[in-house]
Amino acid sequence: MTRGVCLIAYGDKAKLEAVRCTASLYNWHDWPTNTITSTIGATDYNDIQRSRWAKVTLDRWSPFDETLYLDADTRVQGDVSIGFDLLADGWDMVITASRQQADQNMWHIVDDERNETMLAYACGEILQLQGGVFWFQKNAATARLFEAWRDEWVKWTQFDQAALLRALIIAPVKLYLLGYPFNGGALIAHNHGRAAQ
Amino acid sequence: MWVRLKSLQRIDKQGKPRDYHPGDWVDVGRQLAQLWISQGAAEIPSFTRGSGVMMSGAGVVVRAPSATQYQSMFDGLKIGLSVVADAPRIAFDRTLIWHPKAKLRTELIVPGFGFLETWEIACPLYSYDELAAHIGSDEARARTKAVIRDLRVPVYDVRLIFAKRCENTDRLFEAWGKEAESGDDERLTFMRAFYKIKPLMLALPVTWHSPQYDGAA
Numbered sequence: 232m233t234r235g236v237c238l239i240a241y242g243d244k245a246k247l248e249a250v251r252c253t254a255s256l257y258n259w260h261d262w263p264t265n266t267i268t269s270t271i272g273a274t275d276y277n278d279i280q281r282s283r284w285a286k287v288t289l290d291r292w293s294p295f296d297e298t299l300y301l302d303a304d305t306r307v308q309g310d311v312s313i314g315f316d317l318l319a320d321g322w323d324m325v326i327t328a329s330r331q332q333a334d335q336n337m338w339h340i341v342d343d344e345r346n347e348t349m350l351a352y353a354c355g356e357i358l359q360l361q362g363g364v365f366w367f368q369k370n371a372a373t374a375r376l377f378e379a380w381r382d383e384w385v386k387w388t389q390f391d392q393a394a395l396l397r398a399l400i401i402a403p404v405k406l407y408l409l410g411y412p413f414n415g416g417a418l419i420a421h422n423h424g425r426a427a428q
Numbered sequence: 429m430w431v432r433l434k435s436l437q438r439i440d441k442q443g444k445p446r447d448y449h450p451g452d453w454v455d456v457g458r459q460l461a462q463l464w465i466s467q468g469a470a471e472i473p474s475f476t477r478g479s480g481v482m483m484s485g486a487g488v489v490v491r492a493p494s495a496t497q498y499q500s501m502f503d504g505l506k507i508g509l510s511v512v513a514d515a516p517r518i519a520f521d522r523t524l525i526w527h528p529k530a531k532l533r534t535e536l537i538v539p540g541f542g543f544l545e546t547w548e549i550a551c552p553l554y555s556y557d558e559l560a561a562h563i564g565s566d567e568a569r570a571r572t573k574a575v576i577r578d579l580r581v582p583v584y585d586v587r588l589i590f591a592k593r594c595e596n597t598d599r600l601f602e603a604w605g606k607e608a609e610s611g612d613d614e615r616l617t618f619m620r621a622f623y624k625i626k627p628l629m630l631a632l633p634v635t636w637h638s639p640q641y642d643g644a645a
Contacts (some may be wrong), residue, residue, distance in 0.1 A: 313578045320577070328582060328631065330556045342452060346432075349453040353473040354539035355430020358553070378525055400546055405626045408558040410580045412614045418580075 232364045234315050235263040235295035239285045240303050241270075241278040247421075248303035255306040265294055266303075276388065280373035283391045286362070288368060290377040302421065307404050309418040314366035314409070323404035325366040327414040329359040330393075340393045344386070348393040352402055362392045363415040363421055375402035429535070430454070431470040439453050443475050460505070462535075465586060473533055485521030491587070492528050505534060518601055521593045530587035530637045540632075544592040548627040550598070552587040552636035568612035575620040581583040584622070586638050595629040596608040 236256060240249035249266045256264065270276075271285050271292060278323045285292070289300055297318050299311070317325045337345045364404055367373050378399035385389055399406070415421040438445050448454050456464075464470035475498050487510035490498050495513040502509045509524075516525045522544050526532055542551040560572060561579035573579050591597045603624050607617035622629065 314579055320623075328514055328553065328556060346451055346453050349430065349560075350432065350451075350473065352539070354536070355432070355453045355455065355472075356536065356539075356633055356635050358631050399630075403546055403628045403630075405628065406631075407623075408553075408582055408631055409578075410582055411556060412580050 232296045232297065233263075233265055233295045234299075235265060235300060236260075236292070237289060237293045237295070238264065238301055238303050239282045240268050241281045241285075245281070245282065245303050247298055248250060252305055252307070254326055255308065256301070259310055260312065262299070263296045264309050265292075267292060272397070274324050282390050283388070284381075285383065287377060287380045287394070290367070290374060293369075295306060297366065297368045299366050300364065301419070304422040305364060305375070306420040306422070307418070308420055311413065314413075317407050318366055318368045321405065322407040323368060324376070325407045327361045327364065327409050327411060329361050330411060330415075336391055339356065340390055341357055341363060341387065344389065344393050347386075348396055351397050357396060360395060361414045361416070361422075362390075362395060364419055372402070372404045376404050400416040429456060429458045429533075430469040431456065431461045431464060431472055433470050433489065435464075435469040436634060437464075437469070449578070469555060472539065478578065486523070487511065488522035488524045488526060489517060490526055491516060501532065503536060507538065509537075514603070516589070516601065518591050518593045518597055523589075523591050527587035530585060532588070533636065536636060539544075540590040541635075543630050546628075547630040548592050548594055548596050550590040550630040551584040551586065551631055552588055552632040553582045553634050555634060556582060559583070560619060563592065564613035564616045568610070568616050571612060572616045572620055573608060576623045579633075581619070582631075583619055584631070586614055586618045588637055593596055596625055600625040600627050632645050640644070 238249045240246040246268060251276045253264050253266065267285050270281055271288055276284060289298060299314055309371055314325045318401060337348065351355065355408065366398055376398055379401040383394035383397040430453055430623060433448055433454060434450050435450050436450065437450055439454060439596065440454065461470065490511060490513050492513050495511045499511050502511050504538055510520060512519055523542050524540065538565050540550055557587035559579060560583050563583060569579055600621055604618055606618045608614060610617060
């Protein structure tokens with residue numbers, strides 16, 4: 232069973248952020264890392280779209296059985312091995328909930344895609360998940376989830392979070408939620424968007 | 429309250445009027461939302477798959493000495509829900525287990541049952557900020573950490589649970605019952621049972637029990 236960390240970096244700023252993120256990780260862990268910088272699949276996407284396509288194809292290119300995915304603009308500030316421990320205990324995926332809920336839910340998603348996502352749930356009050364930090368293990372359930380995530384993402388080719396919510400309807404997994412310290416908190420800081428600036 | 433428009437509406441957002449079109453989802457005050465729904469100007473769609481049959485075998489377990497005083501709340505939905513008073517248990521094929529101390533938003537009952545077409549259980553988070561590490565006694569937290577490994581996790585508001593009758597949820601409620609014998613905070617005992625059984629859970633936002641929640645803290 233191999234464990235490692237994957238990052239995505241398209242463009243000079245993202246590559247610099249990935250280096251800084253990896254350096255922060257190495258302060259705490261010696262897990263192997265794999266930062267993808269080359270295009271996967273479609274070549275007509277811009278850097279942001281390429282990075283999101285890379286995220287929704289993680290299960291294909293991650294060399295690890297168990298993967299921690301980190302946005303390049305995150306910084307590891309403590310021991311985050313608990314994510315792998317949770318996978319070992321049988322959870323398929325580990326992620327944090329977004330604190331952007333209520334009328335802030337999916338605020339960054341274009342109207343059409345947000346409408347489609349809420350319609351898929353037949354409900355507007357659904358929990359937005361943070362897509363910038365998550366752990367997953369390769370198995371049949373997550374293979375189905377990533378396949379569905381890709382199918383949903385290509386419909387708008389923009390942000391990945393709403394596509395993930397729709398994918399979870401098609402392919403639900405054993406999902407475990409961590410608290411805010413693990414994304415945008417004390418353990419993993421998140422400088423949202425810095426890699427794309 | 430999120431509703432799906434069936435008509436053109438002009439809504440002020442941050443002081444600026446904006447036109448919303450049929451099919452758009454908008455978050456508006458409860459009274460306005462209910463007015464629109466009553467006028468046919470907006471809707472909360474029933475779940476897109478299996479909505480016609482999903483209410484058969486559905487019911488409510490009210491965690492109270494008697495369900496009598498709550499019956500009318502559910503009758504008003506006109507979806508034929510059976511209602512009983514009992515401790516938490518899966519009394520129906522699709523069961524809403526509700527403690528009257530939690531605000532019940534009746535407009536979310538149909539979507540809640542609808543989620544059970546996909547998930548085995550659906551439950552709102554208690555809080556984004558108050559984690560397992562902040563709840564219960566030292567002893568209860570120690571017992572919980574021994575099972576779930578890390579207390580820096582959100583817990584579920586177990587006063588509002590939608591559960592489908594299946595092997596996993598049967599085992600979950602059995603395990604929860606055993607954990608509850610400790611007398612620990614029920615949010616922690618539920619986490620221990622949830623962690624052991626690992627049912628397919630749909631976590632819901634805190635607005636399901638705290639509609640006043642106003643976004644990022």
